[in-house]
Amino acid sequence: MSAALIDGKQIAATIRVEVANGVRELTEQGITPGLATVLIGDDPGSHSYVGMKKKACGELGINSFAEEHSADMSEEELLSLVDRLNGDPAVHGILVQLPLPGHIDEQKVLLAIDPAKDVDGFHPDNVGRLMVGQPRFTPCTPAGILELLHRSGNPPGGREVVVVGRSNIVGKPVAMLLVQKNDKANATVTVAHSRTQDLPDIVRRADIVIAAIGSPRFIKADWLKPGAVVIDVGSNRVEDSTRERGWRMVGDVDFEAALEVASAITPVPGGVGPMTITMLMVNTLQAARTIHGIG
Ligand SMILES: NC(=O)c1ccc[n+]([C@@H]2O[C@H](COP(=O)([O-])OP(=O)(O)OC[C@H]3O[C@@H](n4cnc5c(N)ncnc54)[C@H](OP(=O)(O)O)[C@@H]3O)[C@@H](O)[C@H]2O)c1
Helix, strand or coil: CCCEECCHHHHHHHHHHHHHHHHHHHHHCCCCCEEEEEEECCCHHHHHHHHHHHHHHHHHCCEEEEEEECCCCCHHHHHHHHHHHHHCCCCCEEEECCCCCCCCCHHHHHHHCCHHHCCCCCCHHHHHHHHCCCCCCCCHHHHHHHHHHHHCCCCCCCCEEEEECCCCCCHHHHHHHHCCCCCCCCCEEEEECCCCCCHHHHHHCCCEEEECCCCCCCECHHHCCCCCEEEECCCEEEECCCCCCCEEEECCECHHHHCCCCCEECCCCCCCHHHHHHHHHHHHHHHHHHHCCCC
């Protein structure tokens, strides 16, 4: 067996066309969706992520407002910046790039964002809404995973899903989404983590495996049920002397071996990654529509 590849780049491109059309319709009504990105400090990874988000905005006709500040910005200054963005009518979405410098309380900052502009979906108000099945914004990576499953012809309804990882940004929200009582979800979900016993046996019963661990090639092919669908969220740098830059990205699943067992699998890169920023654009468009009472 050789698994079908679930092409995140292509699925993301399709969704981006839908978003661009939605943005055009709004702009014709005099409303241009706007996303404010807040970047504190000079972490190269964070700069690169924010750069990709700004680029995506530009390509889709979304205004982007870049707030870039030095690592010595105080918590008070950041809170007052968030407050200003909350009140700015041109800003429909606010994204504070994590992690923040150690002297700033991340939770305090995330709580300060107006939930109606919280396009990352991390505010407890939005987390609670997701849990009770009345989502306002769905966190971007979990939302992207659901789109990948549906648009690749692998709907999770009635199937057994094992999520490995219980972070607040991937594992827990994707499990919460999948267990909802609606046509997009209706899965039977198990969440595993570092204290889980007999992980291979638990993974082996999954029709769909979602790996969000942060450990290169951690999930082995012989843990997979033949024909399982594998969504690999992991994004890990490993040394590769054949590359000029000396490294390459791999996922949390032993991809080459898993190809022989799974029925479908996301590659890394090119699977979940392209979906995350795309879903941020979806959420920003939705924020603009909701704030203006449209649709
Ligand atoms: N492509 C994208 O858009 C995207 C977006 C977000 C994240 N990611 C990637 O996805 C991965 C996970 O991210 P994250 O933010 O969710 O990571 P995280 O906050 O570090 O969480 C990792 C989870 O994996 C679990 N874990 C660690 N070792 C384990 C083991 N031996 N057995 C079973 N579970 C284990 C941890 O369990 P405990 O809770 O018990 O510690 C934790 O719940 C990372 O590689 C990250 O870079 C990619």
